[in-house]
Amino acid sequence: xxxxxxxxxxxxxxxxxxxxxxxxxxxxxxxxxxxxxxxxxxxxxxxxxxxxxxxxxxxxxxxxxxxxx
Numbered sequence: 001x002x003x004x005x006x007x008x009x010x011x012x013x014x015x016x017x018x019x020x021x022x023x024x025x026x027x028x029x030x031x032x033x034x035x036x037x038x039x040x041x042x043x044x045x046x047x048x049x050x051x052x053x054x055x056x057x058x059x060x061x062x063x064x065x066x067x068x069x
Contacts, residue, residue, distance in 0.1 A: 004067060010059055017059075021052045
């Protein structure tokens with residue numbers, strides 16, 4: 001049976017992705033949001049959230065699949 005504790009590098013990478021997304025979001029809201037409408041800003045936020053979700057899934061699913069073996 002394999003080790004069930006998550007690898008620390010993936011945990012740190014997840015934290016870095018979260019902070020990177022917050023940094024992107026703050027730059028977007030302070031510098032670019034005024035050039036776009038409300039619906040467009042919501043679209044950018046949702047699209048960035050989808051990208052973050054995809055990155056997190058690609059990072060954690062291989063580890064989770066190994067745990068189910």
